[in-house]
Amino acid sequence: MTRIVFASILLKPANKSWLFHNLLATPPPCCYNPAAMLTTDRVSGTTLVLFSLLVIWESRRLPLGTFHQPGPAYIPILLALLLLFFGVSLAVTARRAPPLSSLSWTEWRHALAILAVCIFAVLGMERLGYRVTVLVVLIFLVKIMEKCGWVLTVSFALLVALGSFYLFHTILRVPLPQGPLGF
Amino acid sequence: MTETLHNLYLGFSVALTPNVLLYAFVGCVIGTLVGVLPGVGPLAGISLLLPATFGLDATSAIVLLAGIYYGAMYGGSTTSILMRIPGEAASVMTCIDGYAMTRNGRGGPALAIAAVGSYVAGTVSVVALMLLAPPLASFALRFGPPEYFSLLLLGLLVLAYMSGASMLKSLAMAALGLLFGMIGIDPMTGFFRFSYGLVELGDGIGVVPAAVGLFGLSEILLTAGQPTVPAVIKPRLRELLPSREEWRDSLWPIGRGTVMGFLIGIIPGSAHIISSFVSYAVERRLSKHPERFGHGAIEGVAGPESANNSATSGAFVPMLALGVPSGPIPAVMIAAMMVHGISPGPLLITQQPELFWGFIASMYVGNVVLLILNLPLVGIFINVLRIPYRLLYPAILIFCILGVYAVNGSVVDVGIMTAMGALGYVLRKFDFETAPIVLGLILAPMLEMSFRQSLSMSSGSYGIFITRPIAAAMLMVGLALLLLHICPLVIKKMDWRQKLGFADAKE
Numbered sequence: 001m002t003r004i005v006f007a008s009i010l011l012k013p014a015n016k017s018w019l020f021h022n023l024l025a026t027p028p029p030c031c032y033n034p035a036a037m038l039t040t041d042r043v044s045g046t047t048l049v050l051f052s053l054l055v056i057w058e059s060r061r062l063p064l065g066t067f068h069q070p071g072p073a074y075i076p077i078l079l080a081l082l083l084l085f086f087g088v089s090l091a092v093t094a095r096r097a098p099p100l101s102s103l104s105w106t107e108w109r110h111a112l113a114i115l116a117v118c119i120f121a122v123l124g125m126e127r128l129g130y131r132v133t134v135l136v137v138l139i140f141l142v143k144i145m146e147k148c149g150w151v152l153t154v155s156f157a158l159l160v161a162l163g164s165f166y167l168f169h170t171i172l173r174v175p176l177p178q179g180p181l182g183f
Numbered sequence: 184m185t186e187t188l189h190n191l192y193l194g195f196s197v198a199l200t201p202n203v204l205l206y207a208f209v210g211c212v213i214g215t216l217v218g219v220l221p222g223v224g225p226l227a228g229i230s231l232l233l234p235a236t237f238g239l240d241a242t243s244a245i246v247l248l249a250g251i252y253y254g255a256m257y258g259g260s261t262t263s264i265l266m267r268i269p270g271e272a273a274s275v276m277t278c279i280d281g282y283a284m285t286r287n288g289r290g291g292p293a294l295a296i297a298a299v300g301s302y303v304a305g306t307v308s309v310v311a312l313m314l315l316a317p318p319l320a321s322f323a324l325r326f327g328p329p330e331y332f333s334l335l336l337l338g339l340l341v342l343a344y345m346s347g348a349s350m351l352k353s354l355a356m357a358a359l360g361l362l363f364g365m366i367g368i369d370p371m372t373g374f375f376r377f378s379y380g381l382v383e384l385g386d387g388i389g390v391v392p393a394a395v396g397l398f399g400l401s402e403i404l405l406t407a408g409q410p411t412v413p414a415v416i417k418p419r420l421r422e423l424l425p426s427r428e429e430w431r432d433s434l435w436p437i438g439r440g441t442v443m444g445f446l447i448g449i450i451p452g453s454a455h456i457i458s459s460f461v462s463y464a465v466e467r468r469l470s471k472h473p474e475r476f477g478h479g480a481i482e483g484v485a486g487p488e489s490a491n492n493s494a495t496s497g498a499f500v501p502m503l504a505l506g507v508p509s510g511p512i513p514a515v516m517i518a519a520m521m522v523h524g525i526s527p528g529p530l531l532i533t534q535q536p537e538l539f540w541g542f543i544a545s546m547y548v549g550n551v552v553l554l555i556l557n558l559p560l561v562g563i564f565i566n567v568l569r570i571p572y573r574l575l576y577p578a579i580l581i582f583c584i585l586g587v588y589a590v591n592g593s594v595v596d597v598g599i600m601t602a603m604g605a606l607g608y609v610l611r612k613f614d615f616e617t618a619p620i621v622l623g624l625i626l627a628p629m630l631e632m633s634f635r636q637s638l639s640m641s642s643g644s645y646g647i648f649i650t651r652p653i654a655a656a657m658l659m660v661g662l663a664l665l666l667l668h669i670c671p672l673v674i675k676k677m678d679w680r681q682k683l684g685f686a687d688a689k690e
Contacts, residue, residue: 068643
């Protein structure tokens with residue numbers, strides 16, 4: 001598809017019969033296979049385009065200003081247009097990028113679990129206190145994800161949770177949340 | 184010159200006070216530990232200790248944070264050489280030949296050359312920083328908003344031009360970072376932009392949560408669940424001495440790495456990472472035996488290690504002389520200085536000479552401390568990595584959460600770190616670099632402010648960026664870099680057009 005767009009821009013009308021004969025009539029092998037068309041750069045380029053369109057849409061509530069006197073939406077829209085251009089360029093020139101299926105996601109379970117405990121920390125830190133939150137996070141990661149024994153898990157979690165609290169809160173006086181029960 | 188020596192004397196009288204000396208030492212030890220641990224970069228280390236520095240005087244605080252910064256550069260090389268694990272992003276290049284040397288039984292000399300190269304580069308670059316920063320600060324007094332705008336734009340273009348990934352991808356990431364930097368209150372009009380009712384976003388996305396998420400958390404997400412780390416090979420002290428030939432081969436790479444690292448460090452960007460890549464490439468190109476690279480060439484250790492240390496000092500030049508952060512770490516250090524009521528910029532050196540010269544002198548002292556720490560105590564630091572990774576990464580994650588929370592005492596920051604971590608994870612899977620995002624985020628408020636101030640100054644005329652010589656010169660350099668990159672692409676396209684025409688003609 002990319003080749004067609006580029007070629008139709010660059011070639012004279014007279015040349016277009018050649019174009020249709022060579023490119024449309026005998027498309028490259030990748031065109032038959034939708035999975036091969038889906039390269040990493042094409043996916044990322046399209047995502048950037050969608051994100052930049054979202055930014056432009058969200059900027060509609062802010063005053064744009066003028067060319068000579070930019071308002072608060074001026075630079076965000078300018079940057080979103082730049083990102084749009086980069087996204088389109090990436091998607092258009094992405095034929096040689098590796099196919100999406102070549103990406104390996106073997107660690108996705110761990111990644112998801114780590115992100116989940118981070119969200120738990122966001123929600124729990126000020127409600128449960130630093131020590132309880134860290135204890136729960138570490139027990140989940142070490143026991144459930146890494147399948148360590150209970151003795152190791154509990155002793156490690158207690159050591160890190162209480163040790164880091166003592167070092168940073170008590171000695172270095174970094175304020176850390178204590179939760180309703182004083183933990 | 185006499186004045187510089189006099190100022191340096193003043194600096195040493197500050198740096199050698201027991202209090203400052205202690206903080207330099209503590210900073211170096213923590214920095215080395217941070218450098219050894221994979222996933223915890225100097226930024227996470229600095230942000231962990233940032234709140235603890237609020238109670239210190241300004242000089243001690245900056246000396247401690249700077250110690251962590253360059254300590255991490257030393258520490259990162261140890262794990263790269265002995266285990267092929269880059270403890271810090273800048274040490275990636277050291278892994279290649281450093282680990283090959285370890286496998287050839289020359290791990291000790293590789294460590295020694297890395298430490299000596301780092302020491303030489305660190306010391307020489309501090310001399311350059313000392314000589315360059317004061318005149319640059321005087322020169323920067325002539326800078327107005329158009330000059331700052333051009334400088335910041337140039338920094339982004341240089342970063343995109345020099346980064347390992349494609350320039351298109353780097354520019355896209357810089358634009359994304361700049362867009363993230365738009366979140367928060369518009370400084371000129373007071374409008375809330377993209378904050379969606381979250382008061383915490385009024386000040387924008389913080390540098391620390393974004394950088395810890397994009398660098399630290401994404402690293403943990405990528406490495407957790409991977410096969411276990413290789414065994415630690417611990418060299419003995421007497422095995423550390425390089426041979427005469429190894430010394431001779433390292434001499435020029437150390438010199439070139441020092442100069443290149445410092446120059447790259449001055450330009451805004453993730454200098455210490457880029458400098459090691461550039462140095463490795465240059466050494467390989469200049470070598471009479473490029474085939475040895477990848478199989479244990481000492482030049483492949485000496486050059487990048489010197490360059491990344493030298494870049495650390497180079498990065499302090501724009502920070503101290505212009506008040507412009509050249510990356511996330513100087514940005515956090517500027518924030519730390521501001522907490523103490525010090526505004527970095529061209530007037531810092533004249534208004535706060537004891538802070539500037541004390542800082543310079545402490546870097547000399549810190550380099551000596553690190554040389555002493557790193558070689559004989561390498562065995563102790565490496566023991567940290569004997570902790571199984573299944574226990575190490577949860578602990579590192581806790582330190583990341585703790586460090587991010589501690590800066591502002593806000594769980595929203597931990598949320599931002601999580602989101603940035605997920606973003607960084609996906610982007611790295613898709614072969615994007617995350618450094619331009621962080622730099623874009625840091626520079627966005629300054630870039631926008633200087634752009635709009637410039638237009639206010641010129642009553643809306645864009646000619647102000649061309650009529651002022653310094654601004655115009657910097658924009659020209661930026662444009663030249665862009666053209667340098669685009670040219671081969673255009674020529675290739677023309678080639679493609681010619682081929683198409685040729686095929687057509689044949690038909």
